[in-house]
Amino acid sequence: MRTSLREDYLEAILIHTGRYSHPPTAQDLSEVLHIDKGEVSAHLRELADRGDLRLSDDGRIVLTDQGTTTGKQIIKKHETLQSFLSEILGMDRSSASDEACRIEHAVSDETIDRLGDYLRSPVIQPPAGDRAKPVHSCPRGHQGHTSCGYARSLMDYEEGQRLIVRDILGRGCSKRLLDLGVVPGQLVVIKRKLRNGSIVVQVKDCAVALSPENASAICVERIP
Amino acid sequence: MKIALIGNPGAGKSLIFNQLTGLGVEVNKYPGSAIELEYGNVCYKNEKIELVDLPGIYSLDGDSEEEVLVRRFLEKDGADSLIVVLDATKLERNLYLLTQIAEYSLPMVVVVNMIDIAESQGLIIDTARLATIFGTEVLPTAAVLGKNIDRILPLALSSSQSPVLGVPYDHHIEAALRSLEKTMGTPRRKNLLALQGTGDDAALRDSAGSIATEIEQRHQMSVGQIIATNRHNFARSVAAEVVKQSPEKKRFDLDSILTRAFPGIPILFLILFSLLLSVFVIGSWMESRIVGGFTEFILPPFAALGLHPLAERIGYSVLVAMEAGLGIAFPFVFTFYLGLSFLEDTGYMTRAAFLADRSMHRLGLHGEAIIPMVIGFGCAVPAVMSLRILKTRREQTIAAFLIILVPCSARTVVVAGIVAAFVGIIWAFSIYLIIFILIIITAIVMSRLTPGEQFGMIVEMPSLRKPRIQLVIRKSWLRIKEFLFIAMPLLIVTSVFLGLFQYFGVIDIFQSLVAPITVSLLGLPEYASTALLFGIFRKELAFETLAVLSGTADLGSVMTGVQLYTFAIVSILFIPCISTVAVLYKQLGAKIAILTSAYSLFLGMLIGVLISLLMK
Ligand SMILES: Nc1nc2c(ncn2[C@@H]2O[C@H](COP(=O)(O)OP(=O)(O)O)[C@@H](O)[C@H]2O)c(=O)[nH]1
Ligand SMILES: [Mg+2]
Numbered sequence: 001m002r003t004s005l006r007e008d009y010l011e012a013i014l015i016h017t018g019r020y021s022h023p024p025t026a027q028d029l030s031e032v033l034h035i036d037k038g039e040v041s042a043h044l045r046e047l048a049d050r051g052d053l054r055l056s057d058d059g060r061i062v063l064t065d066q067g068t069t070t071g072k073q074i075i076k077k078h079e080t081l082q083s084f085l086s087e088i089l090g091m092d093r094s095s096a097s098d099e100a101c102r103i104e105h106a107v108s109d110e111t112i113d114r115l116g117d118y119l120r121s122p123v124i125q126p127p128a129g130d131r132a133k134p135v136h137s138c139p140r141g142h143q144g145h146t147s148c149g150y151a152r153s154l155m156d157y158e159e160g161q162r163l164i165v166r167d168i169l170g171r172g173c174s175k176r177l178l179d180l181g182v183v184p185g186q187l188v189v190i191k192r193k194l195r196n197g198s199i200v201v202q203v204k205d206c207a208v209a210l211s212p213e214n215a216s217a218i219c220v221e222r223i224p
Numbered sequence: 225m226k227i228a229l230i231g232n233p234g235a236g237k238s239l240i241f242n243q244l245t246g247l248g249v250e251v252n253k254y255p256g257s258a259i260e261l262e263y264g265n266v267c268y269k270n271e272k273i274e275l276v277d278l279p280g281i282y283s284l285d286g287d288s289e290e291e292v293l294v295r296r297f298l299e300k301d302g303a304d305s306l307i308v309v310l311d312a313t314k315l316e317r318n319l320y321l322l323t324q325i326a327e328y329s330l331p332m333v334v335v336v337n338m339i340d341i342a343e344s345q346g347l348i349i350d351t352a353r354l355a356t357i358f359g360t361e362v363l364p365t366a367a368v369l370g371k372n373i374d375r376i377l378p379l380a381l382s383s384s385q386s387p388v389l390g391v392p393y394d395h396h397i398e399a400a401l402r403s404l405e406k407t408m409g410t411p412r413r414k415n416l417l418a419l420q421g422t423g424d425d426a427a428l429r430d431s432a433g434s435i436a437t438e439i440e441q442r443h444q445m446s447v448g449q450i451i452a453t454n455r456h457n458f459a460r461s462v463a464a465e466v467v468k469q470s471p472e473k474k475r476f477d478l479d480s481i482l483t484r485a486f487p488g489i490p491i492l493f494l495i496l497f498s499l500l501l502s503v504f505v506i507g508s509w510m511e512s513r514i515v516g517g518f519t520e521f522i523l524p525p526f527a528a529l530g531l532h533p534l535a536e537r538i539g540y541s542v543l544v545a546m547e548a549g550l551g552i553a554f555p556f557v558f559t560f561y562l563g564l565s566f567l568e569d570t571g572y573m574t575r576a577a578f579l580a581d582r583s584m585h586r587l588g589l590h591g592e593a594i595i596p597m598v599i600g601f602g603c604a605v606p607a608v609m610s611l612r613i614l615k616t617r618r619e620q621t622i623a624a625f626l627i628i629l630v631p632c633s634a635r636t637v638v639v640a641g642i643v644a645a646f647v648g649i650i651w652a653f654s655i656y657l658i659i660f661i662l663i664i665i666t667a668i669v670m671s672r673l674t675p676g677e678q679f680g681m682i683v684e685m686p687s688l689r690k691p692r693i694q695l696v697i698r699k700s701w702l703r704i705k706e707f708l709f710i711a712m713p714l715l716i717v718t719s720v721f722l723g724l725f726q727y728f729g730v731i732d733i734f735q736s737l738v739a740p741i742t743v744s745l746l747g748l749p750e751y752a753s754t755a756l757l758f759g760i761f762r763k764e765l766a767f768e769t770l771a772v773l774s775g776t777a778d779l780g781s782v783m784t785g786v787q788l789y790t791f792a793i794v795s796i797l798f799i800p801c802i803s804t805v806a807v808l809y810k811q812l813g814a815k816i817a818i819l820t821s822a823y824s825l826f827l828g829m830l831i832g833v834l835i836s837l838l839m840k
Contacts, residue, residue, distance in 0.1 A: 116441070168449065174679070174682060175283065175285070175286045175287070175448060176282065176286070176288075176682045177682055178283075178448060178449060178452035178453075179282040179283035179285075179286065179320070179452065180282060180317070180682070180684060181316075181317055181320070181456055183449065183452050183453040183456050184445070184449070184453060185453065185457075186456065191479075191483075192479070192483045192484070192578075194484075194485055194579075194582070195485065196581075196582035197582070198578055198579075198581040198582055198591070200483060200578065200685060203317075204314065204316045204317045204456075204460075205313060205314045205315075205316065205317070206314050206317055206684055207479075207684065207685040207686075207687075208682065208683070208684055208685065209574065209577065209578040209581070209591065209681060209682075209683050209684075209685050210680065210681065210682055211581050211585065211590050211591065211680025211681045211682075212582075212680070213678075213679075213680045214679075214680040214681070214682055
């Protein structure tokens, strides 16, 4: 059996299971994949031999762990490719999906990972090895950033400015900041800014003093 | 029956605790933590109630020592009821914590404190509405005025209820919580923690971790951020329903002066300088009283007992240690604590931290480090204990090396008693200058050498308040008790040992052994080494022992100016006193305790030799 066919099956079974919250029957698969029923049964037997799935007593097709993992990878590839084709290259969504269906079987994991990174923060990524290790508790895709890029940080505004928090970058993604109320969407007012960059902001009726490095990790937008 | 007070820092928990308990308060370390909790017993309607004042926290999900402690307390100790203290003037932020406490489903009553300030700010809080929303009793109080304080316990005993309300989380989070609950069988609260990468269940953290990564990719936000945002939004919607703001009168804000570089920084120096000066003046006066009392009323009767010389030696050592302990503890350390607690209670110390932030960065630290440093001027023991407020090991290590150099009140006595009295005031100040330079150099070197990353300061600046004298005294009293607890036994044991050494002539052997260093290198009389040795036990004792050994209080007549100056600086720098070493060991481990002692020994010798060479 071709790899691409196997992947199509696994993908279809996962999607069906997710959508209807029960696994598909051979009949369901035959409809979705436009393959006739007899052929589907043969394919399913082959996949069961490979350890990807098993048939339950009520005729439903249940994926094994191995099958689920592979299926999930394919779905992720599909989604990433589809967003890239439609959001970045401007293709319409349904042709993007068709195209993704074809590329997903050939594309490598690394390409998908990099495409994913690119989608989350459209800048050129340095080659592997130079990249900071991802930290679980920080927003993904933000690790390499130490400034807000073209967005402005708290440090760019003067005393008295009312601002909305948009994002908190790597270093600043401290739990304490979040607990004090510095979260995306929050209104903050700069109460005091010393020449050396130390800042006091008013958040929810409370004054919070910040070192410059923390303030510069808080991306904000001015309230017009 | 066990009831705990819980809430944000500065919400008024301690004040309420004091009003509810009165006397009979015990301070105990919470098992497995460096944090001390106040426990008090109250009798109400023939029932004994144990009340606990938990440390102030902003959240229950974090990794700070306070948060971990409170979390453990809620999970394991099973309070029968919680008194959640909210600050009415910052209700929204306080509700954020309440939403988290609610997830523990413990019976509770909610106290909306500071209602007096809220009213003066034109805030009207609909406590009845809050009670309906959370499904618990809500009581407005003004602890300073004693308003409604007497109703708290009866309410907690009769009508504590588990809150009925939970935060609606983002649907991906909710789905993750459900699936973790199903697969791992763990409760929602634990799953929330695990999704944020904390909690003590490693298997749960693992399975939550992969789900969290998926959610993070979808949202481009950390799970912690999503959860915090959900909670804040929920708190905001509740606050919007219960808080009405009538137009506020514009009032003068003291911060418009205090937090500006000018005149804020001169004011900061002025405040710190007056604090140290008054501690010194008041301390010296009180100390002379205490020492006088001892030499007049206690030592002569003891000598008159006519004990066996060995027993007399030991008894005498114990008495001297007590004299030393009391002579430093109450006059200097306690006075200093009074001033410091006063400053802390006004909320000024956070302003000081803000102003000092930049300079502290140059030393590899950040603004909050100014607090241990200032405490160090009083006594290094509490300064080391306060290192807890610095969050990283790196900062604690750097600050520990600096604290042992900061001239504490005992060292000030040495400088004043030896240098200012016999060499000259200007020379006394030059010692401070040398120490100041050494601190800067040490900091610069240490910030290069110490591994770890530097994080900045994120602190809430509470509004400035009139301090409550009773609270200030209480807090100082608790601190001095802590000091006596650590320092006193050590002082007595060391003193007895030194006494025995003296009795059996070990001291003389030591003296001649190190004579090459004392006499040839430092240019001091041979007996100075014994005085320095006593200085390890309490810095000020170096000076007193010197007077005893030289046979006169007029040190100027037996030693030259250079000798006195060298002696003073060596005794100040070399090896922090024994209590400091002990607390360094307890707080930061043997390695740091040994390294700091070795470093200061090296510095003391180096500077001493340099001075005796330069000034020959
Ligand atoms: N005006 C006013 N001040 C209060 C009230 N309750 C507490 N305070 C003050 O708020 C400060 C912080 O209180 P504290 O009990 O130390 O708070 P904790 O951190 O929660 O223990 C102290 O200076 C108290 O005197 C109140 O109801 N009204
Ligand atoms: Mg307190």
